[in-house]
Amino acid sequence: MASLRDTSQTTANAAGTPDVDGGSVQTLPPSGPPPLRRPTASRRSRGAGWGPRLELAVLIGPALLVFVAFVIFPVVLAAYYGFFSWSGYGPAVDFVGLNNYVVILTDPDFHEALGHNVFIAIMSLVLQGPLALGLALLLNRKMRFQSAIRILIFVPYVISEVVVGIGWSLMLQSNGALNGLLEKVGLGALTADWLSDPAIAIWTLMVIITWKYIGFATILFLAGLQGIPDELSEAAAIDGASYWQIQRHIVLPLLGPTIRIWAFLSIIGSLQLFDLVWIIWGQYVASTAGTSTMATYMVANGRNAGSYGYGSAVAVVMFLISLAVALLYQRFLLRRDTAGAITGGKA
Incomplete structure (x- = not known):
């Protein structure tokens, strides 16, 4: 019995519990590996962070200097x-x-110019958006001469604004090619002063802008369409969805970010429109024909007015x-x- 009691006391003491006699028992420290200490950073490890920083400064520095010098x-x-x-x-x-x-x-003239910019921004979205989206959906399908059609649609965007402005102004003047063509085909009643009539001059500008920039929107939408997996449309077609249902419920939601980016770029470009208006209408005609913009107002009342x-x-x-x-x-x-x-x- 004594041996059993001694054995139990020994076991209790090792476990950190009091013995039967009420004496205090010292608890043994827990066994296990010692805690790890965080190594002290050496001089070499401290200086290792300067390499990526120097590389980042070399890569970003020139662009940052150019941005500060020419923008800020x-x-x-x-x-x-x-x-x-x-x-x-x-x-x-x-x-x-x-x-x-x-x-x-x-200044009422500035209010008028600002109104023209807002009108151009809204109508650019209304006219260019659906047309460019339709062309992108068409060119996204396999067809003959697909590459040639894409190039032809994008060509007006890369043509200089000076060339575009001079070409359209020559065609649309009162004795230009458009009115001459309408008279020769028996539609002389449709001839008009496309550039000087305030009632239609702003719409003439919208036609020119749409022709000039629709290629950019089409290529941008086409790039977004090619990033949409074909498996989604194929799965929807197997489930019985029609072509237009696929475009409405699958393609358009996935193309939403691309459309919003284009809309933002189009609005900013419309607010800063200057070159086409200045080349076609000039300083005084733009104000009388109803095609002035904030940029033309700035040049006319700032630089040209001294x-x-x-x-x-x-x-x-x-x-x-x-x-x-x-x-x-x-x-x-x-x-x-x-x-x-x-x-x-x-x-």
Whole structure:
């Protein structure tokens, strides 16, 4: 019995429990490997992070310098000169504060130009979007001369705006090729002053813009369509979905990010439209024909009027409007399109 008791006490003491007699028992420390200590960083490991940083600085540095020199600095300089009545020569000393901006925001001509920009932006989406989407869906199918048709559609986009403006102005003037063709085919009643009539001049501009830029939208949509897996459409077709049901419920939702990117680029380009309007209509005809834009207003009332301070203020207003559109796009659309990709990447 004594041996059994001694054995039980020994076992209890090893387990860290009190013995029968009530004496205290010292608990043995737990067995196991000692805790690992974080190794002290050596000088070589501390300096290893400078390599990627130096490489990043070499790669990003030149582009960052160009961006600051040709984007940030001109914007800051324009904002500075916008507070002065400056003729473009010598230092700007005639400080006028916010007077230039007050004149801009109360000028009916600027309101008219801004309205034209908004109209062009909306009609570009309405006209170019469906046409480009239809062409992209057509060119996404196998057909003869597919590559040649794609090139022909994209050619107007790569042609210089000067060539496009001069060519269209020659064809659309009152004694131009279009009116001459209409008269020869017996449709002389349809002839019009396509460039000088305020009632139709803005629509003439929309036709030219659509012809010029629809190729870019088509190629962009076509690239998005080719990124959609064919298995989705094939599975839907097996389940009995028609061609238009597949386009509506599968293709268009997956093409949504591409469409939204194009819409953003189209709106920004419409707000900054200048070259085609200036080449075809010029300074004075654009204001009388109803095709003036904020950019043509800026050049006419700034550079050509010898008031570079006022023109700089107009440039700042254009920049702020474009920035507001970009921020709204990033807040409500871009974040929505990238959220799924980021979540999927983490998964």
